[in-house]
């Protein structure tokens with residue numbers, strides 16, 4: 001079974017190179033002819049880990065290729081997921097299975113709605129990677145990827161491929177709980193680091209603002225039926241702030257580099273969910289407005 005991987009960015013490269021190293025067939029799907037030409041000029045994907053760089057000359061193709069797709073890893077940003085799948089849908093076999101690596105919530109459901117009958121696994125990953133150049137990725141942090149299917153608690157047999165490839169993973173029958181929890185942690189930390197232009201650890205000086213946001217996020221999680229994700233949220237936020245004190249959050253890095261953020265699938269998703277539940281969460285709503293003003297001031301998309 002061929003692993004098709006859409007998106008040869010940070011996580012796409014991390015997955016593609018490890019699967020290929022294990023001898024599994026991998027084909028990359030690149031955006032357009034210009035990207036495919038650039039990939040061919042680069043001669044493959046470069047992955048650096050622990051000071052060692054290797055080049056992997058993997059097969060690559062365009063979305064409009066001929067071959068039917070039975071297994072797809074969707075490794076683009078959340079805002080690119082729906083358009084990418086719309087373009088690829090004609091190639092997805094009736095029994096196609098997908099892994100959706102996107103952060104936040106909202107894009108996974110939108111993709112699944114476009115593909116009735118196909119199994120969509122949602123993923124939540126703590127692995128870290130970044131692009132230091134085109135098709136040139138650094139594996140920056142070991143982690144874990146949780147996978148699950150909100151509609152079916154049974155794991156697929158092909159998780160054995162991930163085992164073979166040495167991709168640390170765990171099956172999670174309640175993947176939505178994990179995604180909600182990660183979203184809440186993100187909402188309590190990342191927007192404030194953008195607004196105050198600071199590292200995660202500097203949020204220790206904003207302890208009462210963080211605590212108020214955590215209270216509102218807990219109300220939201222409980223209203224959405226996510227009681228387990230609400231449990232001990234404030235304590236975990238404090239632990240994350242301490243453990244990652246020297247880091248800039250992913251949203252801070254995106255804004256600093258003038259890149260679009262995934263706000264719509266993080267704080268934006270939380271604020272929309274609150275409205276749907278008719279919950280008044282004034283601090284969260286105000287945080288969204290302040291963040292959008294900051295994005296607007298930098299000429300970045302507001303969603």
Ligand code: NAP
Nearest residue numbers: 007008009010011030031076077078080084102103128129
């Ligand atoms: P990334 O480095 O920006 O890579 C995304 C890739 O998707 C890019 O190479 C982009 O192509 C490609 N792409 C977008 N639309 C496409 C299309 N229609 N056809 C083909 N390729 C397309 O992003 P990432 O960091 O891997 O993040 C992917 C997701 O994982 C995000 O939701 C992120 O939040 C999440 N995540 C990332 C990390 C991490 O450490 N990086 C950790 C946990 C979770 P171009 O190169 O042509 O733009």
